[in-house]
Amino acid sequence: MDIKEFFRNDRFAMEAGIKLTDVRPGYSKAEMTLTPDHMNAGGTTQGGAIFTLADLALAAAANSHGKLALSLDASIHFFLPSKPGDTLTAEAKEKHVHKRTGYYQVEIKNQNGELVACFDTTVYRKDTELPFCLNH
Amino acid sequence: MDIKEFFRNDRFAMEAGIKLTDVRPGYSKAEMTLTPDHMNAGGTTQGGAIFTLADLALAAAANSHGKLALSLDASIHFFLPSKPGDTLTAEAKEKHVHKRTGYYQVEIKNQNGELVACFDTTVYRKDTELPFCLNH
Amino acid sequence: MDIKEFFRNDRFAMEAGIKLTDVRPGYSKAEMTLTPDHMNAGGTTQGGAIFTLADLALAAAANSHGKLALSLDASIHFFLPSKPGDTLTAEAKEKHVHKRTGYYQVEIKNQNGELVACFDTTVYRKDTELPFCLNH
Amino acid sequence: MDIKEFFRNDRFAMEAGIKLTDVRPGYSKAEMTLTPDHMNAGGTTQGGAIFTLADLALAAAANSHGKLALSLDASIHFFLPSKPGDTLTAEAKEKHVHKRTGYYQVEIKNQNGELVACFDTTVYRKDTELPFCLNH
Numbered sequence: 174m175d176i177k178e179f180f181r182n183d184r185f186a187m188e189a190g191i192k193l194t195d196v197r198p199g200y201s202k203a204e205m206t207l208t209p210d211h212m213n214a215g216g217t218t219q220g221g222a223i224f225t226l227a228d229l230a231l232a233a234a235a236n237s238h239g240k241l242a243l244s245l246d247a248s249i250h251f252f253l254p255s256k257p258g259d260t261l262t263a264e265a266k267e268k269h270v271h272k273r274t275g276y277y278q279v280e281i282k283n284q285n286g287e288l289v290a291c292f293d294t295t296v297y298r299k300d301t302e303l304p305f306c307l308n309h
Numbered sequence: 310m311d312i313k314e315f316f317r318n319d320r321f322a323m324e325a326g327i328k329l330t331d332v333r334p335g336y337s338k339a340e341m342t343l344t345p346d347h348m349n350a351g352g353t354t355q356g357g358a359i360f361t362l363a364d365l366a367l368a369a370a371a372n373s374h375g376k377l378a379l380s381l382d383a384s385i386h387f388f389l390p391s392k393p394g395d396t397l398t399a400e401a402k403e404k405h406v407h408k409r410t411g412y413y414q415v416e417i418k419n420q421n422g423e424l425v426a427c428f429d430t431t432v433y434r435k436d437t438e439l440p441f442c443l444n445h
Numbered sequence: 446m447d448i449k450e451f452f453r454n455d456r457f458a459m460e461a462g463i464k465l466t467d468v469r470p471g472y473s474k475a476e477m478t479l480t481p482d483h484m485n486a487g488g489t490t491q492g493g494a495i496f497t498l499a500d501l502a503l504a505a506a507a508n509s510h511g512k513l514a515l516s517l518d519a520s521i522h523f524f525l526p527s528k529p530g531d532t533l534t535a536e537a538k539e540k541h542v543h544k545r546t547g548y549y550q551v552e553i554k555n556q557n558g559e560l561v562a563c564f565d566t567t568v569y570r571k572d573t574e575l576p577f578c579l580n581h
Numbered sequence: 582m583d584i585k586e587f588f589r590n591d592r593f594a595m596e597a598g599i600k601l602t603d604v605r606p607g608y609s610k611a612e613m614t615l616t617p618d619h620m621n622a623g624g625t626t627q628g629g630a631i632f633t634l635a636d637l638a639l640a641a642a643a644n645s646h647g648k649l650a651l652s653l654d655a656s657i658h659f660f661l662p663s664k665p666g667d668t669l670t671a672e673a674k675e676k677h678v679h680k681r682t683g684y685y686q687v688e689i690k691n692q693n694g695e696l697v698a699c700f701d702t703t704v705y706r707k708d709t710e711l712p713f714c715l716n717h
Contacts, residue, residue: 184346185355188324210320213368219321220364220380225357232349243387244356245546245567246518248656250382250684250703252677269660269696273545274517274569276658276699288677291684293701295517295567295658297546381682381703382654384520386548386567388541405524405560409681410653410705412522412563424541427548429565431522431653431703433682456618457627460596482592485640491593492652493633500628504621516628518658523651 174304176233186229189222193233198307199267201233206260217254218261224249227263227279227292234265234277235296239306242275247294253287260284263292273298310440312369322365325358329369334443335403337369342396353390354397360385363399363415363428370401370413371432375442378411383430389423396420399428409434446576448505458501461494465505470579471539473505478532489526490533496521499535499551499564506537507547507568511578514547519566525559532556535564545570582712584641594637597630601641606715607675609641614668625662626669632657635671635687635700642673642685643704647714650683655702661695668692671700681706 177193180186189211195202205211205226213219227249235242255261262282269276279292313329316322325347331338341347341362349355363385371378391397398418405412415428449465452458461483467474477483477498485491499521507514527533534554541548551564585601588594597619603610613619613634621627635657643650663669670690677684687700 180350182350182352183355184348185325185358186349188346189321189357210324212320213322214316214318215377215379216318219319219361220383221325221357221361222321224360224364224383225355228356228360241351243351246384246386247356247360248382248384248520248701250677250701251380252679252684268699269658271660276660278699291676291686291701293656293658293699382684384565384656386541386565388543388548404563405522407524412524412654414563427540427550427565429520429522429563452622454622454624455627456620457597457630458621460618461593461629482596484592485594486588486590487649487651488590491591491633492636492655493597493629494593496632496636496655497627497629500632513623515623516659518656519628519632520654520656522654 176305176307179305180233183229186225189225191226191229196233196237198237199234201230201265202262203230204260204262207255207257209257217256220251223281223290226261227281230263230265230279231277231294234267235275236303237307239303241299241301241303242296245295245297247292249290249292251290253289255283255289261289312441312443315441316369319365322361325361327362327365332369332373334373335370337366337401338398339366340396340398343391343393345393353392356387359417359426362397363417366399366401366415367413367430370403371411372439373443375439377435377437377439378432381431381433383428385426385428387426389425391419391425397425448577448579451577452505455501458497461497463498463501468505468509470509471506473502473537474534475502476532476534479527479529481529492523495553495562498533499553502535502537502551503549503566506539506549508575509579511575513571513573513575514568517567517569519564521562521564523562525561527555527561533561584713584715587713588641591637594633597633599634599637604641604645606645607642609638609673610670611638612668612670615663615665617665628659631689631698634669635689638671638673638687639685639702642675643683644711645715647711649707649709649711650704653703653705655700657698657700659698661697663691663697669697
């Protein structure tokens with residue numbers, strides 16, 4: 174199974190219109206074009222929508238080694254508002270990986286390349302084998 | 310306008326099936342009953358769905374004073390998996406509030422009262438008046 | 446060996462004048478009386494001094510079960526300044542513990558009971574046995 | 582007054598043997614050579630010592646614009662242990678700056694260039710003028 178196909182089973186991310194556009198070992202990119210359905214009561218993008226975009230990118234990068242990685246915790250810092258019509262891109266990079274834990278940073282930018290948010294997460298790596306592996 | 314009515318304009322949270330059940334000054338509660346649409350590729354609840362639930366509770370608590378509060382950053386720690394049919398409840402409490410900033414902690418529990426996740430956030434408080442105020 | 450005696454080997458915390466005052470399973474308290482040596486260039490307590498106080502309390506609570514627990518990450522939120530002569534108390538509580546991981550929250554208050562900072566951390570629990578155990 | 586001279590008033594960082602080695606607008610570098618006094622009860626570097634190193638680098642970068650910046654919160658992720666004799670270098674970079682808030686990331690490496698920890702922080706920027714400014 175292809176890893177992008179695997180993550181199409183992430184129904185919450187699919188409902189939010191998120192697409193994985195690139196996955197390599199310890200790296201991934203995802204994008205989301207904003208609609209009125211991503212907005213909060215203040216009329217800007219809900220933090221949860223941006224978190225979900227970052228989380229899918231993180232999950233693809235962290236699971237790219239073929240073993241199940243689960244988030245222990247995640248943080249997100251918000252810088253710029255966004256609105257319907259904008260396209261947000263999340264790029265996840267592995268900063269550190271150990272037998273049992275890993276740390277990833279994700280930058281979320283808009284279509285003008287401006288930094289909208291930064292996300293980072295610590296994962297726990299289980300022995301469970303996933304139905305794909307990008308490391309050759 | 311009632312504060313619960315105001316937050317029904319949070320379309321991303323509404324799409325996720327989240328309901329505010331209680332709002333008082335510096336405090337709020339929200340809940341979400343899980344369906345297959347909240348799941349990730351691993352078959353447990355997407356972190357972004359839990360984040361969105363916590364974020365709506367936080368937003369109601371932080372905006373309850375009638376001035377616009379925006380999240381600068383937020384962290385979430387995950388403890389227990391959950392699945393379709395479970396009901397998650399998020400309870401937000403104000404730990405500290407200053408003229409310009411505030412800090413809130415949110416506990417997310419399942420229907421058995423077990424702690425599923427902890428969320429916390431720092432907000433920036435603008436001078437913008439909101440169309441409601443719970444402080445008398 | 447007594448757990449308080451074990452933590453007197455924390456030389457950085459000892460140099461900072463930190464004392465463990467209470468340790469029970471999943472719980473601990475530590476305190477530090479501030480001197481000019483704890484101040485930063487702005488004349489208030491250095492964030493690192495408050496972090497160290499919270500970290501010692503966390504370490505005692507997380508290691509109270511007799512197995513080595515290491516911090517994977519920690520966050521601290523600052524609310525009130527403090528100054529020489531103030532006494533800060535950190536109280537650590539276990540919010541969640543699993544075979545391999547644990548999550549702890551620490552509240553730091555001054556001598557008037559005002560909340561100065563909140564700290565939280567995720568630990569990884571190794572199999573290494575410590576020379577003490579508070580669980581009977 | 583020179584900015585490096587100003588930060589020599591950070592007595593907690595000075596006691597820990599930390600030196601600012603480079604400061605430019607939105608950027609700084611600091612270093613600390615480890616001694617037995619930086620160790621914790623487990624015999625590796627106390628998290629608070631690494632936090633203090635990162636915090637001084639952050640403070641220099643965030644205050645380099647000549648206005649007082651205060652940390653609202655900070656997070657640190659630990660990857661590798663270190664020991665007496667090692668030299669740790671912290672490099673702080675400004676990721677985002679706004680009228681009232683800023684966000685900084687700090688990487689802490691050992692003398693072999695290995696990543697020991699990542700630190701990030703959100704600051705609040707006051708109107709208070711500092712006795713120096715690096716922006717021309």
